[in-house]
Amino acid sequence: MFDWVLRNARISDDAVRVDIALQNGLIAAIEPAGGDLAEAETAEKRDLNGRVLLPGLVDIHTHLDKTYSTLENKSGTLGEAIQVWHKHREHRTASQIQQAAERALQNAIQNGVTAMRSHIDIGTPNDLLPVEILLDLRQKYATLIDLQFVTLGTAADKPEWAAGMREALDMGVDFVGGCPALCKDPKAEIDAAFVLAEETGKPIDLHVDETEDPNMISLEYLAEKTIKTGMQGRVTAGHCCSLGFVDDEVQRRIIGKVAEAEITIVTLPSCNLVLMGRTISPAPRGTTPVKKLLAAGVNVCAASDNVGDPFNPFGSYDLLQLANLNAHVAHMTGKTELYESLNMVTQRPRISMGLGDGSIKVGNQADLVIVDCTQKLEAILAPPARLATFKQGKLIVETEVQTKWH
Numbered sequence: 001m002f003d004w005v006l007r008n009a010r011i012s013d014d015a016v017r018v019d020i021a022l023q024n025g026l027i028a029a030i031e032p033a034g035g036d037l038a039e040a041e042t043a044e045k046r047d048l049n050g051r052v053l054l055p056g057l058v059d060i061h062t063h064l065d066k067t068y069s070t071l072e073n074k075s076g077t078l079g080e081a082i083q084v085w086h087k088h089r090e091h092r093t094a095s096q097i098q099q100a101a102e103r104a105l106q107n108a109i110q111n112g113v114t115a116m117r118s119h120i121d122i123g124t125p126n127d128l129l130p131v132e133i134l135l136d137l138r139q140k141y142a143t144l145i146d147l148q149f150v151t152l153g154t155a156a157d158k159p160e161w162a163a164g165m166r167e168a169l170d171m172g173v174d175f176v177g178g179c180p181a182l183c184k185d186p187k188a189e190i191d192a193a194f195v196l197a198e199e200t201g202k203p204i205d206l207h208v209d210e211t212e213d214p215n216m217i218s219l220e221y222l223a224e225k226t227i228k229t230g231m232q233g234r235v236t237a238g239h240c241c242s243l244g245f246v247d248d249e250v251q252r253r254i255i256g257k258v259a260e261a262e263i264t265i266v267t268l269p270s271c272n273l274v275l276m277g278r279t280i281s282p283a284p285r286g287t288t289p290v291k292k293l294l295a296a297g298v299n300v301c302a303a304s305d306n307v308g309d310p311f312n313p314f315g316s317y318d319l320l321q322l323a324n325l326n327a328h329v330a331h332m333t334g335k336t337e338l339y340e341s342l343n344m345v346t347q348r349p350r351i352s353m354g355l356g357d358g359s360i361k362v363g364n365q366a367d368l369v370i371v372d373c374t375q376k377l378e379a380i381l382a383p384p385a386r387l388a389t390f391k392q393g394k395l396i397v398e399t400e401v402q403t404k405w406h
């Protein structure tokens with residue numbers, strides 16, 4: 001007997017409807033609608049009436065420890081965001097951090113997000129309260145969302161900060177993080193991340209080159225270091241904005257190295273449209289060259305980054321809206337490109353997070369979202385309501401949409 005049969009679902013671009021059976025957390029069968037599965041023995045069933053079923057959405061770059069702190073950044077610059085944040089950071093209470101992170105997780109799950117990676121600011125070993133809180137939340141939400149964490153600190157500048165990151169990694173944080181372009185010596189910061197990765201056996205996820213300065217291309221050094229240390233496929237680089245400000249030849253050279261190093265690139269269009277280009281006229285978009293990276297075979301993902309904090313006042317952990325924004329910003333408007341932007345918040349980040357290929361096929365984990373539209377392309381053109389989210393084959397949240405005309 002199956003746990004669920006979802007009838008009359010659309011999972012691809014064509015008009016064909018399918019019935020899908022879920023069992024023991026996995027997709028157990030997919031058949032054309034109206035076949036044997038329609039009458040199969042099942043604990044629960046639901047008729048989608050031709051609505052679209054998507055793989056669970058993935059938010060591969062967030063900041064759960066900063067979110068919903070609602071602090072004003074008057075200039076909108078990255079510099080003021082950092083200043084405002086550090087002033088506030090020391091005075092936060094445990095319940096403030098926990099409540100905001102839970103609100104974020106619940107919003108994400110309601111929006112169909114079934115996996116997320118969050119960076120966590122790390123200070124000294126005595127300053128790991130956010131790590132403790134988020135590790136507890138990972139347990140509390142374990143049946144609802146896969147959570148991975150990254151240490152966001154500066155390991156090279158001060159030994160006590162490296163000690164704080166080491167401690168956080170020992171406690172269970174999954175990735176070595178950092179922000180090389182904002183440190184005195186970006187290369188030393190990248191080296192320090194690789195030292196921690198080697199010591200702990202953990203992969204790397206860095207904030208890279210979040211600047212409009214074409215001379216700040218630490219991404220190239222990161223790619224070279226990745227290849228030299230045999231870390232191919234185990235490094236993620238978020239932002240990479242300055243790659244969009246160098247000339248074509250330099251861009252080609254760096255992108256070639258990034259592809260060879262198998263680095264996952266994460267574009268963060270909402271946050272970077274807010275922060276970048278504040279002092280440049282005409283104002284640029286400020287995002288990484290997504291289409292050129294994809295064309296070179298790089299795994300490029302899109303994610304929320306900051307939501308409701310001094311770095312970015314916008315956002316709601318709605319990854320379909322984010323994929324829609326990415327398609328605008330990266331000029332991905334052809335049909336194939338639109339589907340690729342959808343992949344950037346579903347299959348691509350899932351692969352990078354080591355959670356399988358994320359496609360809807362027999363044997364894959366049943367992380368699925370029913371969306372309120374009847375053509376797959378609509379899911380990205382005009383993000384519809386998420387009607388129900390399944391995590392490992394269990395229905396975890398439903399939303400009802402009702403319109404009344406008078």
Ligand SMILES: [Zn+2]
Pocket residue numbers: 061062063119207238305306
């Ligand atoms: Zn970030």
